[in-house]
Amino acid sequence: MDSFIIGVDLDGVVGDFYGAMRNIAAEWLGRPVESLTPRVSFGLEEWGIAEYGGYERLHRFAVTQRNLFLDMEPVRDAPAVLRKLSSRGIRIRIITHRLFLKYSHRASITQTVDWLDKYDIPYWDLCFMNDKDAVGAHVYIDDTPDNIQRLRQRGCRTIVFTNSTNLGISGPRADTWQQAEQLIMEAREEWTTGTLGLFGAADYSGWDSGA
Numbered sequence: 001m002d003s004f005i006i007g008v009d010l011d012g013v014v015g016d017f018y019g020a021m022r023n024i025a026a027e028w029l030g031r032p033v034e035s036l037t038p039r040v041s042f043g044l045e046e047w048g049i050a051e052y053g054g055y056e057r058l059h060r061f062a063v064t065q066r067n068l069f070l071d072m073e074p075v076r077d078a079p080a081v082l083r084k085l086s087s088r089g090i091r092i093r094i095i096t097h098r099l100f101l102k103y104s105h106r107a108s109i110t111q112t113v114d115w116l117d118k119y120d121i122p123y124w125d126l127c128f129m130n131d132k133d134a135v136g137a138h139v140y141i142d143d144t145p146d147n148i149q150r151l152r153q154r155g156c157r158t159i160v161f162t163n164s165t166n167l168g169i170s171g172p173r174a175d176t177w178q179q180a181e182q183l184i185m186e187a188r189e190e191w192t193t194g195t196l197g198l199f200g201a202a203d204y205s206g207w208d209s210g211a
């Protein structure tokens with residue numbers, strides 16, 4: 001029997017991307033960290049980075065000079081819950097868009113792989129992709145509004161992992177990894193039994209993972 005596949009985003013879902021970036025941005029901007037609101041939107045414009053060169057410049061500094069992807073903390077309980085899901089036979093397919101910036105790919109990839117090992121995060125597949133639905137999964141978990149909306153438009157069942165960037169997006173939604181675990185187990189149950197409840201038959205057609 002085929003495995004149930006979850007497509008797992010990293011930044012803002014498994015790794016505390018915004019917490020790590022906040023510390024690095026404070027140094028980069030020469031400001032106390034408390035002056036940077038933790039309630040950011042995607043792109044971090046609340047921190048006033050535009051006049052210092054903008055997001056891409058901060059991102060490059062964070063990855064190449066401060067090991068962003070190696071040093072960030074995991075989101076609470078994410079590694080442990082992923083280990084539980086994996087031990088139940090669920091296939092974890094990590095899908096991340098960390099290569100969006102040129103000339104820092106080696107650092108991005110090596111830091112990512114080392115970080116996944118450092119926190120004993122299990123995975124079968126590691127996909128560096130923007131077009132997340134192209135690799136296929138039975139259910140996705142992501143935090144970025146554009147990704148979630150694009151996945152859903154293409155018929156992919158997608159769980160929102162809550163942070164300040166996505167509060168306006170409709171559910172299914174997980175505020176914690178315990179809630180994510182429950183939603184993922186419900187989705188697998190629907191897949192196993194051929195029923196549709198959590199995501200509704202009206203919005204999604206079939207269970208083809210595209211894999």
Ligand SMILES: [Mg+2]
Nearest residue numbers: 009011012143
């Ligand atoms: Mg993300």
